[in-house]
Amino acid sequence: MKIVVCLKQVPETNDVTIDPVTHNLDRRGLAGVMNPFDKNAIELALNLKDSRDDVQVVLLTMGPDDYADSLREGMAMGADEGVLLSDRAFAGADTLATGYVLAQAVKKIGDADLILFGRQAVDADTGQVGPIVAEFLHQPQITYAANLRLSGANEVTAERLLEDTKQTLVAQLPAVVSVRSELNTPRYPTPRNIQLSFNKPLTTWHHDDLDLDDSRLGQAGSPTIVTKVYAPEPVKRALTPLTGTPSEAASQLITALKQRQLI
Amino acid sequence: MPATTAAAEKLLLQMVDDYTQREISPYDMSMDAAQDFPKGFVEKLTKTGFLGIMLPQEFGGAGFGPEVTATVLNHIARGNASTAVTLEGHFKTIDQILKYGTPALQQALLPTANDRIFAFSMTEASGGSNPMGISSTATREGDHWVINGDKIMITNGGLAQVYCVLVKTAPAELSVFVVDQDMPGFSFGKREDFIGLRGTPVGEIVMDHIVVDNDHLLGKLGDGGVIGDSAHDDARILMGAVLTGIMEHELKISTDYAKERKAGNTPLTDLQVTHRKVADMAMRKETTKLLYQRAAQLKAAGQPYSEEAAMAKAHGSRAAVSAGDDALQILAGYGYSREYPVEHLIRDARAMEIAEGTVEKMRSAIAKAEFTK
Numbered sequence: 001m002k003i004v005v006c007l008k009q010v011p012e013t014n015d016v017t018i019d020p021v022t023h024n025l026d027r028r029g030l031a032g033v034m035n036p037f038d039k040n041a042i043e044l045a046l047n048l049k050d051s052r053d054d055v056q057v058v059l060l061t062m063g064p065d066d067y068a069d070s071l072r073e074g075m076a077m078g079a080d081e082g083v084l085l086s087d088r089a090f091a092g093a094d095t096l097a098t099g100y101v102l103a104q105a106v107k108k109i110g111d112a113d114l115i116l117f118g119r120q121a122v123d124a125d126t127g128q129v130g131p132i133v134a135e136f137l138h139q140p141q142i143t144y145a146a147n148l149r150l151s152g153a154n155e156v157t158a159e160r161l162l163e164d165t166k167q168t169l170v171a172q173l174p175a176v177v178s179v180r181s182e183l184n185t186p187r188y189p190t191p192r193n194i195q196l197s198f199n200k201p202l203t204t205w206h207h208d209d210l211d212l213d214d215s216r217l218g219q220a221g222s223p224t225i226v227t228k229v230y231a232p233e234p235v236k237r238a239l240t241p242l243t244g245t246p247s248e249a250a251s252q253l254i255t256a257l258k259q260r261q262l263i
Numbered sequence: 264m265p266a267t268t269a270a271a272e273k274l275l276l277q278m279v280d281d282y283t284q285r286e287i288s289p290y291d292m293s294m295d296a297a298q299d300f301p302k303g304f305v306e307k308l309t310k311t312g313f314l315g316i317m318l319p320q321e322f323g324g325a326g327f328g329p330e331v332t333a334t335v336l337n338h339i340a341r342g343n344a345s346t347a348v349t350l351e352g353h354f355k356t357i358d359q360i361l362k363y364g365t366p367a368l369q370q371a372l373l374p375t376a377n378d379r380i381f382a383f384s385m386t387e388a389s390g391g392s393n394p395m396g397i398s399s400t401a402t403r404e405g406d407h408w409v410i411n412g413d414k415i416m417i418t419n420g421g422l423a424q425v426y427c428v429l430v431k432t433a434p435a436e437l438s439v440f441v442v443d444q445d446m447p448g449f450s451f452g453k454r455e456d457f458i459g460l461r462g463t464p465v466g467e468i469v470m471d472h473i474v475v476d477n478d479h480l481l482g483k484l485g486d487g488g489v490i491g492d493s494a495h496d497d498a499r500i501l502m503g504a505v506l507t508g509i510m511e512h513e514l515k516i517s518t519d520y521a522k523e524r525k526a527g528n529t530p531l532t533d534l535q536v537t538h539r540k541v542a543d544m545a546m547r548k549e550t551t552k553l554l555y556q557r558a559a560q561l562k563a564a565g566q567p568y569s570e571e572a573a574m575a576k577a578h579g580s581r582a583a584v585s586a587g588d589d590a591l592q593i594l595a596g597y598g599y600s601r602e603y604p605v606e607h608l609i610r611d612a613r614a615m616e617i618a619e620g621t622v623e624k625m626r627s628a629i630a631k632a633e634f635t636k
Contacts, residue, residue: 033277073274188282190312191325192377194274198267 001055003045004112005079006102006133007038009063009070010123023226034070037118039077039186040179044148045116046078047184056080058109062090062101068202076189076197083109087207092219099132100216106137108210114156117178119144127178134176141176142169146183272331275316279338282311288342294462295607300345305380305422308346315377317354319361322373330559333504337552340508341515344611345462347508349380351501352418352463356381356427358497359490360441363482371478372425372441382423383494384414384468394437394491399430399470401440408432408480410440410473413452418618420466421451427494428470429487437487441479448473459610496572498619500562503555503575506583509612510548513583513590516605517541520594531593540589547582554578570632576615577625583612 009032019026042059049055059074061067062085071082085105093101106112115137120127127143134141142148146161151170160167161180171177189197207217215221240256242249257263286308290301308314317332318324327335332354340347357376360369390396399412410430417426424444432438442449452467482490518541521531531537558571587609591598598605616622 069270069274072270073277076274076278188311189274189278191275191278191316191327192312192320192323194271194278195320195325195327197274198271 001048001052001113002058002109002111003048003055003114003116004058004060004106004109005038005041005045005074005116006060006129007041007070007074007118008035008061008121008123008129009033009067010035010121018229023229032066032069034073035118035121035123037120037122037179037181038070038074039118040181040183041116041118042074042077042079043184043186044179045114046187048114048150049078058083058112060102060105060109061085062093062098062105065204068204071202072197073189075200075202076194077187078193079200081200082202084202084204085210086204089207089214089217092222093217094222094224095126095128095132096223097217097219097221099129100136100221101210101212102129103133103136104210104212105205106133108205113173115139115174115176117176119178119180130176130178137174137176139174139176140171141178142171143178144180145177146180148177148179148183272327272334275325275327275331276334276338279335283339283342287339287346290462291343292604292607294343294345296461298456298461299464300349300462305349309378309380312377313350314353314380316350318357318373318376322369323377324373329500329562330556333500333555333559336501337504337508337511337555340505341511342508343462344505344509344608345460347505348460348463348502348614349419349422351498351505352382353380353423354501355494355498356383356423356425359383359427359439359481359494362493363439363486363490364441365478368441368478368481375425379425380419380423381425381427382417382419383427383498384417384420385429385491385494386416387412387414394429394488395435397429397431397437399428401430401432401438403432404474407474407476408440410442410448410470410475412470413467414470415452415467416455416465417468418463418465420464420468421454422464422466426468427481427490428468429491432484432487436485437491438484439481439487439490440475441481442470442473442475446473446475457614459607459612459614461607461610492569495619496569497562499572499576499625500555500558500568502615502619503551503558503572503579506576506579506612506615507548507552507555509583509608510544510551510579510586513586513605513608514541514544514548516603517544517590517593520597537593540593544586544589547586551575551579551582570629573620573625573628576619577622577629580612580615580622584609584616587612 011030012033017026045057049057057079059071059079059082065086068084075082085101090101106115117130131141142158144160145158147159149157151157154173156175157170160169242252294300315324316327316335320326336347360372387397389398401408401410426442427439428442429437429439448471450469452469454464454466457465521537524531554575558568558575561568561571590605594605597603
């Protein structure tokens with residue numbers, strides 16, 4: 001069984017700035033760490049690997065050369081190999097262009113039974129790349145999985161945890177699944193596995209290593225146009241205390257909400 | 264340094280910092296009060312592979328060198344010194360088995376050092392800094408040795424499962440044997456109620472007619488003094504690292520507080536009295552760091568490092584106590600309160616003016632080394 005875990009390296013700090021030209025996050029010069037949600041996806045893959053002998057875990061990411069640090073960390077957690085997709089042609093990609101290149105790379109890796117994602121990246125918070133990859137691969141997808149098990153030789157069952165409901169979904173493999181942090185507690189890389197991870201294969205694929213339609217790549221292949229990114233100014237309003245008995249206070253609250261046409 | 268080595272070290276320290284922040288620091292105050300590690304704490308540390316950081320890969324360890332090992336303890340001590348000192352006691356013992364153990368002894372013992380804590384025990388009621396004052400003995404009986412004696416104030420005593428013990432094999436001959444807590448005749452005695460490093464168990468072992476084969480001898484007969492000195496040297500480098508971590512903790516508490524607190528209308532950060540204290544703390548921290556790193560570099564390069572290791576501990580221990588005193592003064596009433604960590608950091612640091620050789624003994628060793636130059 002081959003599991004591909006797609007991961008992203010994100011800025012270590014919340015103190016990021018916006019590129020005035022592209023209106024994207026300006027990641028230049030920022031130290032990167034693995035997106036925390038992606039560790040849950042790796043942990044899921046490693047749990048499956050621990051439970052059976054035939055599981056191979058491949059990590060996949062797209063970005064500059066230093067994204068290899070996150071691949072190495074995942075390999076130190078226990079993944080078998082890493083693939084970095086790095087080329088100037090990929091730069092400036094939105095979620096669609098990123099998903100396209102990742103999907104092409106998954107095809108090249110070949111025979112992936114399960115493609116895992118963290119539920120979203122903590123820098124841009126879109127949660128779109130996993131579903132986009134599933135569409136490019138024409139595979140079933142389960143997002144926001146808080147529980148997952150192999151329920152048959154060629155089938156996966158996941159509990160999907162949404163804001164106000166739970167869904168249990170069954171998908172035929174190969175499938176794409178994005179996972180929530182409730183799923184597990186990621187393991188720490190042990191010191192020994194950190195050392196041994198440097199004996200594991202880490203491959204970089206450039207533009208010419210993949211079968212790509214150039215019109216889908218990078219900024220040119222990204223339909224998303226960010227016109228403005230800004231932090232909204234907090235709105236300060238006077239507080240109106242609710243008074244009286246709980247019943248009276250509730251009446252006041254209902255009246256106030258109706259006046260503002262909120263209910 | 265090869266790129267992969269640098270990258271591995273970076274990843275290791277990233278993991279250590281993450282682990283310290285999430286798994287160790289939250290218990291810093293409570294383990295001082297409880298005088299113990301929390302339930303499951305050592306097991307998790309073990310499972311995450313900390314015991315094997317400096318153990319060569321051929322024995323199942325990670326095989327990181329002396330400089331990185333010391334730096335790891337520096338970083339852990341930023342969160343809690345007791346955890347770092349327990350690892351120090353384990354690492355210095357492994358170091359002696361690596362230096363003096365036969366291949367057979369190493370093969371028998373060291374793979375288990377990833378899962379079992381090791382300890383080195385020298386001190387007795389009749390002798391601490393004077394090893395010839397000890398009364399524990401190993402007596403040859405046929406093909407075996409019979410060990411009798413009582414060792415006290417052992418770092419990790421009661422927690423460790425394997426002990427290197429300094430004994431007399433003749434009236435003026437010191438040797439080291441390796442014993443195991445599962446051997447008949449082995450028992451634990453009382454645990455010390457020390458004022459600092461209270462998470463780390465420091466206790467007593469009693470050896471009552473423990474019978475071991477000759478292959479449990481570490482080094483040769485009569486090597487006990489040399490092995491004991493070597494264990495001290497290795498421990499002193501790591502203690503310099505722990506003390507650096509304590510001072511970084513003291514400095515952070517002090518600067519965080521000073522940035523928020525005012526005296527009257529003046530922020531503490533604008534007061535020269537604060538500047539003087541913070542600058543002195545920073546200089547003490549940095550000089551200790553340079554000393555332990557220098558000693559670790561010499562050790563890694565196969566050069567003599569005994570004097571530099573003594574400097575790291577002698578300088579660092581007083582420096583950390585003094586820095587703690589400055590931190591306490593900056594925090595004033597809060598510094599003097601048990602609700603804040605400063606007072607226990609002073610108690611933690613104070614232990615290292617005594618353990619692994621008193622600072623007075625360190626200074627004698629440093630002076631004697633200088634006289635020979």
